[in-house]
Amino acid sequence: MIDFARVQKELQECGKDVEGSGIRVAPKSDATLARLVGTIPGPIGTPYEGGVFQIDITLPDGYPFEPPKMQFSTKVWHPNISSQSGAICLDILKDQWSPALTLKTALLSVQALLSAPEPDDPQDAVVAKQYLKDYQTFISTARYWTETFAKTSSRGIEEKVQKLVEMGFPEAQARTTLESVGGDENLALEKLCSG
Amino acid sequence: MEDYVSVDSDDDYDYLYYDDGTEDGGDSDRLEFAETKADADSQSVNVKVITRESLLAAQREDLRKVMDVLSLKEHHARSLLIHYRWDVNQLLSGLVEKGKDKLYAEVGVTILEHRDLVSSNFSSSKAKKSTVLCEICFEKVPTNVATTMDCGHVFCNTCWTKHFIVKIKGGQSRRIRCMAHKCNSICDEEKIRMLVSTRDPILAEKFDRFLLESYIEDNKKVKWCPSTPHCGNALRIDDCNLCEVECACGLKFCFKCSSEAHSPCSCQMWELWSQKCRDESETVNWITVNTKPCPKCLKPVEKNGGCNHVHCICGQHFCWHCGRPDKFHGGYHSCGRYTEDEQKTRNAKRDLQRYMHYYDRYKAHKHSSELESKLQKTMKKKMSELEAREITSKDYSWATEGLNRLFRSRQILSYSYPFAYYMFGDIFGSEMTKQEKVIKQHLFEDQQQQLEAHVERLSSFLEAPFNEYPDNEVITLRMEIINFSTVVDKLCRKLYECIENDLLGCLTRTSQSIAPYMSNGMDKASEVTDCKGL
Ligand SMILES: [Zn+2]
């Protein structure tokens, strides 16, 4: 019941502006459009700057009349994102969702959330407490997590291969594709997805 | 562009409303409010029963008030009323406080001031602009298959319909907002009905039902009758914090917690008790209260009347509560009292015993009142036999009133045991000092036992075969029954007062309260069933 025609159009629309926004959306596999991977660059001037964050997207049957389910697969230190599961606390992904929003606008909102945390309505109580009580430590922890988990160059090739295998690509193909794009996970993913 | 709002009436949804007559509000007998007031008690409240049929009328009454005062369309009035939980007065004071614009924006009511102008503009531009881009499906569609809401947002009918279906199925019929991002406007229910019914007529009917039922579910003053299978009624009460009511179907329930009427046990205590009974009944199989062994011959004896003194075929009398042989039939006894020596056993066993002590008595009185309801039939027979005789007084209200007093006081006794179990148990008892608890428990048990003894006496008098008595003995019995009924009534009132003021009133950590004592029974939400016509 998912409106795949609309999802297709959304992907095309989003693809046109990757340069401008840095936001990408791609299917996890060729099999279905119901499971996607979104990528957002960490906003400049935040401890997330320089990082590239991946978000697992699952479309419910009622999409776009029901909100997409989004979850960080890249570990991130943020009051409104679970440091354990990557669950995101964002109103537009819940009751404030509108069918007029798109995956791209939703990802833009997630990106905006990285710039402007709302510690009073936390998803991760530990992070929120640190944010309010010891802001400096929060900043350095968030930056450390960005360095460790969200920077392509910092991740070992094996880990990236493993990740692509988990997404459903054959290991050998994942490895050669990764090598061909110089280890850039996102480029490799795009290449793998486009066939 | 054909905006659906200009389609003024459609047979598809006319079934919802009453025929012509009701629309002008003059058909008052359609309002099936059976309105009664409990007689003597000053405490009595106004209870109305709302049947499925009158639900719409009751709702329309409140809608009409708001539509008239604010000159609004029905779906706008409904949105405002749902926001204020169907309290017209609160809505009107909210309006004064916040002002129209702020309130409407908050609730999501968008009024088109110049609808005619807008639609004429639309029709003139129709020729130029015959398609519109739907921003949901990204398709260009002809304007005649797109719909504009009050807020001015326009999307294609297919998308609107899908949106409505998701919302209705998600249980959000009462507040379906526009699809545009950050548009708080509530969608016009006529347009929703129209679009959904072409795709899924059954769901459109459900939508109407949900809207109707919001009147009950979102309404502070109205509750569904908790009967199963459901009788279809809801009750409406003005000004009730805590009271017990009787539905037209006969079910008596607590208006606060919607479970069976349970005073003089508080709502919280009753909930704990019901849960405990459910838990215990699964593990322990001692809830067979129908027979008990005779203390003399050990044969199982079945209880055959409401009286708690039973007679075995061997001739032995014994107390159903405690199994103690007791030859004074109906005499005063104190077996409902919980003695301290019984507490000397080990904890777990003690707790179970304590529970069983209270449970047995709770159940015994429940059981008695079930058996006593059979008394009604025999009573009727006895009275008709007396009526056939030449006797000075033909007034037998003493018998029926005595019987009603017996039923009510049995219930009270029954629920006084779960109350005592919790009041003097670990959960609430710890809010008192040990000494305080002992004193209060004695105070309570004295009253409870006094009431119990009198109830048993009343029960035995009413069981007497007075239709076979000579006239002078009938007159004596009549006096006894009248006297005992009066005393039982007073004792019940005293027990309620003691519980509310001296016992629950002294709890500091929790706030417990009970429904007030109703001497003449609960407020009934229908014509009073005439006890005299038994
Ligand atoms: Zn559309």
Ligand SMILES: [Zn+2]
């Ligand atoms: Zn709108």
Ligand SMILES: [Zn+2]
């Ligand atoms: Zn009922």
Ligand SMILES: [Zn+2]
């Ligand atoms: Zn209650």
Ligand SMILES: [Zn+2]
């Ligand atoms: Zn016997």
Ligand SMILES: [Zn+2]
């Ligand atoms: Zn007896």
Ligand SMILES: [Zn+2]
């Ligand atoms: Zn006894």
Ligand SMILES: [Zn+2]
């Ligand atoms: Zn006893």
